[in-house]
Amino acid sequence: MSKQIITDALLADILSVSRSTVEKWKIKGKIKPSKNGQYCLENLQHFEPIKSMINSQWEKQQNINPLRKYQSIELFAGAGGLAIGLEKAGFGAIALNEIDKDSCKTLRLNRPNWNVIEKDISKVNFANYSSYDIDLLSGGFPCQAFSYAGNKLGFEDVRGTLFFEFARAIKELKPKVFLGENVKGLLNHDQGKTLATIKTVIAELGYVLIEPKVLKAIFYRVPQKRERLFLIGIRKDLFKYTNFIWPDPFFRIMTLKDALKKGDLYDQDCPPSLGQNYPNKKQKIMEMIPPGGCWIDLPEDLKREYMGKSYFLGGGKTGIARRLSFDLPSLTLTCSPAQKQTERCHPQQTRPLTIREYARIQTFPDDWHFTGSISSQYRQIGNAVPVNLAWALGNQLVAVLNQIENRVEHINKRVNIAENSGQMNLFDFYSTV
Incomplete structure (x- = not known):
């Protein structure tokens, strides 16, 4: 593997610090750039995230194969980002539930064989799938404020929330494993009460919750600085x-160039597609922004005019009038690339990112097509779990199910031996395994 060279900006992204922090480290001698101002990744192993990249077992994990076709059900499926990743890892979807009609059309268009249940999740009868041995239940349930009027803070107290519906599916389907996905803000939502209640409910349902973790998409072959919280539960008996x-x-970290140009992620340049346009006034403003820049790079008089009252507020507000850079991962995609607070301008052309460019930044395959209006397609893509992140997680879930499968096979063999030998009754046998 050749030595990797990174810039100040990429180092800041990897370590989740500001570029000014990187500058301070240079002054203090904590990091030492080469003559051209860049860094060799191997020389930065005293930072844990970089050490993890260098010592990664990525390729080994990507080659985990399921011992059998594992069956899954997905809730809040959206446009399919999570579902595609799990499919690539080896899961077969028994059903996918989604209420948005355009997202359902997208799923059916790309996977005509998928059983897409287009309805409010509260109206879904999971008893219809009780005959299946569900290995995985997955879904990104929206985070809502919970009422703490109840005393037990358990399953009944979260009625009326979409997490309750997710929990109801767990209770009725009893999957071996579940995967929940949410915004990282859930960690501290309502001063931590929301997550505490979720943990209580999960324990009440008979599952062990792996300590929730925020995963940064840039570490999983996704050219985007997206962070999401994942909750994984395993049935207590398993x-x-x-x-x-x-x-x-x-x-290594994938950049916008990896998303839009032929290379390691895609075997051709990004194909043309529809997209939004800027109004004339904004077009003239955006033409003045350099790659990687934002409103801060405008002349002083235009800064004040464009920002209005926001000019005097605190914070960098660097998402405003933002032009992306080919040399860095994209900012987190939102539901629209052209709104004032969340501009995502192409690095060379003065226009918002197109639908296909949006999809590539989320690592959707080029043959995955979206339905509905332009605004609806942006929204579907912006709300999705990046496919490659889902794939990486799916592989590790497959590893867990393989462990369970191997143990069950081992127990069955011992049962057969015990039965055939007649030396141990089954009651005594099961007390030993």
Whole structure:
């Protein structure tokens, strides 16, 4: 593997610090750039995220194969980012639930064989799938404020929230493993009360919750600075047979160039597609922004005019009038690339990112097409779990299910031996395993 050279900006992204912090480290001698101002990744192993990249077991984890076709059900499926990643890892979807009509059309268009249930989740009868041995239940349930009027802070107290519906599916389907996805803000939502209640409910349902973790998409072959919280639970009767490990990071960071140009991620340049346009006034403003820049790079008089009252507020507000850079990962995609607070301008052309460019930044395959209006397509893509991140997580879930599968096979063999030998009755046998 050739030595990797990174810039100040990329180092800041990897370590989740500001560029001014990187500058301070240089002054203090904590990091030492080469003559051209860049860094060799191997010389920065005293930073844990970089050490993890260099010592990664990524390729080994990517080659984990399911011992059989594992069956899954997905809730809040959206446009399919999580579902595609799990499919690539080896899961077969028994059903996918989604209420948005355009997202359902997208799923059906790309996977005509998928059983897409287009309805309010509260109206879904999970008893219809009780005959299936569900290995995985997954879904990104929206985070809502919970009422703490109840005393037990358990399952009944979260009625009326979409997490309750997710929990109801767990209770009725009893999957071996579940995967929940949410915004990282859930960690501290309502001063931590929301997550505490979720943990209580999960324990009440008979599952061991792996300590929730925020994963940064840039570490999993996704050219985007997206962070999401993941919750993984394993049924208590199976937990002792498992050893879940979060996926290791990829050994390099993918940039916008990797998304839009032929290279390691895609075998051709990004194909043309529809997209939004800027109004004339904004077009003239955006033409003045350099790659990687934002409103701060405008002349002083235009800064004040464009920002209005926001000019005097605190914070960098660097998402405003933002032009992306080919040399860095994209900012987190939102539901629109052209709104004032969340501009995502192409690095060379003065226009918002197109639908296909949006999809590539989320690592959707080029043959995955979206339905509905332009605004709806942006929203579907912006709300999705990046496919490659889902794939990396899916591989580790497959590893856990393989562990369970191996243990069950081992127990069955011992049962057969015990039965055939007649030397141990089954009651005594099961007390030993």
